[in-house]
Amino acid sequence: MTANGWFQISLFFALVLVCAKPLGIYMARVFERERVWTDRILSPIEKLIYRFTGIDETHEMAWTEYAIVMLVFSLVTMLLTYGIERLQNFLPLNPQHLAAVAPDLALNTAASFTTNTNWQSYVPEATMSYLTQMLTLAYHNFFSGAAGIALAVALIRGISRREAKTLGNFWVDMTRASLWVLLPGCLIYALLLVSQGVVQNFRPYDQAKLMQSQIVTTTGTDGKTTTQTVTTQNIAQGPAASQEAIKMLGTNGGGFFNANSAHPFENPTPLSNLLQMFSIFLIPAALTVTLGRMTRSPTHGWAVFAAMAVLFFVGVTVAYYAESQPNPLLHSVDQRVTAMQAGGNMEGKEVRFGIANSALFATVTTDASCGAVNSAHDSFMPLGGLVPLVNIMLGEVIFGGVGAGLYGMLMFVVLAVFIAGLMVGRTPEYLGKKIESFDVKMAMLYVLIFPLSILGFSAVALMMPNLGLSALGNTGPHGLSEILYAYTSATGNNGSAFGGLSANTHWYNLSISTAMLVGRFLMIVPMLAMAGNLAGKKLVPPSPGTFPVHTPLFTVLLTGVILIVGALTFFPALSLGPILEHLMMHAGKSF
Amino acid sequence: MWDVGCVVASVLFFAIAIGYTAGCERLRPKEKRA
Numbered sequence: 001m002t003a004n005g006w007f008q009i010s011l012f013f014a015l016v017l018v019c020a021k022p023l024g025i026y027m028a029r030v031f032e033r034e035r036v037w038t039d040r041i042l043s044p045i046e047k048l049i050y051r052f053t054g055i056d057e058t059h060e061m062a063w064t065e066y067a068i069v070m071l072v073f074s075l076v077t078m079l080l081t082y083g084i085e086r087l088q089n090f091l092p093l094n095p096q097h098l099a100a101v102a103p104d105l106a107l108n109t110a111a112s113f114t115t116n117t118n119w120q121s122y123v124p125e126a127t128m129s130y131l132t133q134m135l136t137l138a139y140h141n142f143f144s145g146a147a148g149i150a151l152a153v154a155l156i157r158g159i160s161r162r163e164a165k166t167l168g169n170f171w172v173d174m175t176r177a178s179l180w181v182l183l184p185g186c187l188i189y190a191l192l193l194v195s196q197g198v199v200q201n202f203r204p205y206d207q208a209k210l211m212q213s214q215i216v217t218t219t220g221t222d223g224k225t226t227t228q229t230v231t232t233q234n235i236a237q238g239p240a241a242s243q244e245a246i247k248m249l250g251t252n253g254g255g256f257f258n259a260n261s262a263h264p265f266e267n268p269t270p271l272s273n274l275l276q277m278f279s280i281f282l283i284p285a286a287l288t289v290t291l292g293r294m295t296r297s298p299t300h301g302w303a304v305f306a307a308m309a310v311l312f313f314v315g316v317t318v319a320y321y322a323e324s325q326p327n328p329l330l331h332s333v334d335q336r337v338t339a340m341q342a343g344g345n346m347e348g349k350e351v352r353f354g355i356a357n358s359a360l361f362a363t364v365t366t367d368a369s370c371g372a373v374n375s376a377h378d379s380f381m382p383l384g385g386l387v388p389l390v391n392i393m394l395g396e397v398i399f400g401g402v403g404a405g406l407y408g409m410l411m412f413v414v415l416a417v418f419i420a421g422l423m424v425g426r427t428p429e430y431l432g433k434k435i436e437s438f439d440v441k442m443a444m445l446y447v448l449i450f451p452l453s454i455l456g457f458s459a460v461a462l463m464m465p466n467l468g469l470s471a472l473g474n475t476g477p478h479g480l481s482e483i484l485y486a487y488t489s490a491t492g493n494n495g496s497a498f499g500g501l502s503a504n505t506h507w508y509n510l511s512i513s514t515a516m517l518v519g520r521f522l523m524i525v526p527m528l529a530m531a532g533n534l535a536g537k538k539l540v541p542p543s544p545g546t547f548p549v550h551t552p553l554f555t556v557l558l559t560g561v562i563l564i565v566g567a568l569t570f571f572p573a574l575s576l577g578p579i580l581e582h583l584m585m586h587a588g589k590s591f
Numbered sequence: 592m593w594d595v596g597c598v599v600a601s602v603l604f605f606a607i608a609i610g611y612t613a614g615c616e617r618l619r620p621k622e623k624r625a
Contacts, residue, residue: 075605079598086594103593107601209602438619445615514604521608529615 001324002337005147005356009316013272013309016281022304023282024289029154031173032294042179049175050066051058051088059523060166063532066154067525070147074114077143080278081110081136085128094129101127101249104509111513113140115520116401118247118254118371118495119512125236125257126547137254138243142186145250146177148403151293151395151524154175155407158531159431162539181283182250189279192247196275200241205234240265248279251401253371253495261374262359273353273374274292277361278543280370284399295302295431299550304409307558311346311398312367315387319359322384323349329590348379348499359384366391369401371495378482378499382582385498389485389578392492393408394566395450401493407527414530416554419545426545433537442530446523451569453491453518457511458484458573459480467507473500477584478591481577486512486575491519 045300050057061069065199084091085106089099105122112119113136122128128137150173157167194200213231221224240256247254260274261267285305292301324344326335332359337343342354349358358375364370364390377388391398397409414430418440421428428435461468461483472479478500485498490512497503503512548554581591 062613064616068609070607071605071612075601081596082601103597107597111601441618444613519602521605522611525608525612525615529612529619533619563600 001320001335002168002356005320005324005354005444008274008356009320011304012277012364015274015278016285017359019282020285021289022089023286025293026180027149027286028290028293031168031290036180038180038184038227044181044429046175053171055169055171055175057169057172059542061169062165063108063167063528063535065086066167066170066532067528068438070151071521071522073170073553074147077140078110079112081113081140082106084136085132087107087286088103088129091129091131093131093134093202094282095202095299096128096129098127100134104260104506105504108139108513109485109515110510112495113124113137113252114492115256115516116140116144116250116252116369116404117493117516117520119146119490119503119516120254120258120452120495121509121512123258124255125205125238125537130238132292133243133256134239138155139245139253141243141246141250141252142178142182143174144254145182145246145402146174148251148401149181149283149287151175151528152403153290154473155410155527155531156209156291157535158296159410159433161535163537165524167528167535170227173186173528178462182246185249185279185283186242186245189249189275192275193244193272194398195540198244198267198272199237200239200243201237202239202457205236208233208235208518211392216348222343231552236265244276245279246361247372248370249278249283249402251280251284251370251371251375251404255372256310259309261372262376264352267374270352270357273357273361276372276374277364279365280368280372281399283402284368288402288554291406291410297431297550298427300406301549301551303555304406304413304558306552307562308367308398308405308409308448309563310555310559311394312363315367315391315398316360316363319380320356320386322381322387323355323359325381327381327399328586331589345379345381345486348376350374359387362388365496367395367396367400367402369404369455369488369493370455373496376499377485382578383478385481386574388496388568389481389498389574390566391486393454393570393574394562395447396492397562407524408446411443411446411527411530412565413549413558414439415447415565416558417549418443420547420557424545424547429542429546430534431549432539432542436541438533441529442449442526442533445526446530447519447565449522453515454484454487455568455573457487457491457515459509461487463510466506467505469506473492473502474591476591477581480573481581484573484577487515488582490515 085101130178145439153173154167216228216230243256267273288301301532312366335343344355361374395408399405415430417430417434482498482501485500489496
């Protein structure tokens with residue numbers, strides 16, 4: 001670890017901290033329909049959308065209506081995405097004449113982008129036409145992100161409203177999240193990315209003549225090997241900057257190119273790298289301020305922010321430390337940090353970004369449900385690879401996805417308050433609302449569905465040699481980590497891949513689709529049910545037995561609950577994966 | 592055939608999710624239901 005590395009990590013977090021408050025207050029005003037400076041431009045567009053679509057903006061929805069409208073909207077858009085993928089060979093903006101996407105892959109991709117996961121079992125520049133990328137994938141990047149923000153706002157309303165039966169209007173919240181938050185942010189951000197060299201065009205791919213021809217040997221599915229001499233290279237083009245902006249700001253993470261944020265056309269400079277990490281955390285961090293403002297308890301919002309910050313720094317410290325250490329299996333290699341080399345583990349990392357920015361990016365992208373990558377997580381040291389895995393397993397509540405991170409964290413807040421209530425023998429209260437049996441049942445349903453999907457699917461894949469294990473690139477604990485990571489990433493709607501797993505098979509496409517849908521929608525429903533129940537409650541005045549939710553003690557309790565729930569649930573699986581791999585590496589064995 | 596299967600499976604999942612929504616609402620105390 002170097003002082004320069006820590007300076008860059010601190011600079012990144014300082015930027016997030018400084019920008020969280022103004023954006024959080026702005027979002028609170030947008031969703032409480034107070035005046036903001038962007039109203040003059042955006043209000044007429046909003047009115048036009050409502051008139052055109054027949055939405056009654058004054059209509060308030062009960063939690064059940066809010067949930068069902070969200071589910072139906074998601075189903076319709078998912079099926080449209082599937083249809084366009086299957087028909088892209090007949091549609092325009094396909095200069096490379098790419099074929100229709102295979103049905104199981106099309107389903108996987110449609111589920112992936114609808115759920116804000118952006119798991120990609122394909123090479124984008126060789127599979128998806130410009131039209132598919134822009135009309136369906138970028139569309140989902142906006143609206144799955146907007147839906148996440150809308151859902152978090154609905155939960156905040158449930159906490160802040162008294163004796164109410166409704167949580168707001170899903171269409172209005174979605175429209176305002178898109179128009180007031182995501183769209184202006186992406187317009188500015190895309191221009192910044194273009195200024196750094198991210199491409200934005202509709203050209204067919206360039207073809208470059210190689211300075212030195214390459215001999216490539218490939219083995220087909222029939223086992224036959226073919227050798228060919230390659231003299232040219234295709235250099236992919238396309239409207240990448242506009243996709244990149246929403247990919248990061250909406251914590252989607254699906255790369256325009258296969259190398260994702262390690263590709264020089266997606267992430268060309270150290271400044272674009274800093275902007276990308278900053279934009280992942282910006283809205284999730286700001287939403288804690290929105291929570292504080294909308295519940296009239298700003299210090300509570302900061303207490304939640306503090307718990308997220310503590311967990312973030314623990315993660316980035318472990319990842320940075322693990323990646324900075326020399327690999328004990330490379331005895332005769334000079335792995336010291338010098339002016340000429342980074343030292344530590346540089347396998348799978350971009351030299352442009354180095355160890356600090358690779359460890360930081362991996363931590364940020366898995367704290368949030370982004371999934372963009374600028375390095376290969378599969379190449380991290382075992383403990384370095386453990387960090388992204390654990391971050392997702394904790395429910396991606398460390399700032400988390402846009403909206404999803406906050407509502408996930410608030411489920412843990414309810415559990416923390418409930419445990420505090422048990423400890424002092426009083427009915428637990430949260431911001432003046434009594435936490436009763438139904439609320440705890442919904443919080444537990446939310447918490448339990450997550451490991452059920454991850455561990456259930458992983459167990460099935462591990463028990464089936466022909467379906468699950470045959471796609472593995474590594475054996476032993478590293479192979480286990482690859483399968484575990486795939487289902488953790490899918491259920492957590494993260495989308496990053498550990499690598500080493502050839503996931504474009506019928507089994508993985510279908511099982512990962514199911515894991516993504518379960519991890520998104522079957523967790524949102526109990527969250528909204530709790531929001532609806534909280535909204536209907538009376539406000540109880542604070543008493544000496546009330547556990548304050550704005551103190552450092554609350555932050556410690558909340559952090560402890562998240563770690564204990566995560567550790568108890570996943571420790572056995574982690575001990576057989578990255579932890580065992582770490583111990584065996586020091587015993588001289590690699591996988 | 593695959594296309595029919597994919598569409599039917601998608602619709603089935605969301606139908607289950609809507610049923611699950613109704614199930615969560617039924618778990619709420621009667622006097623508080625919407």
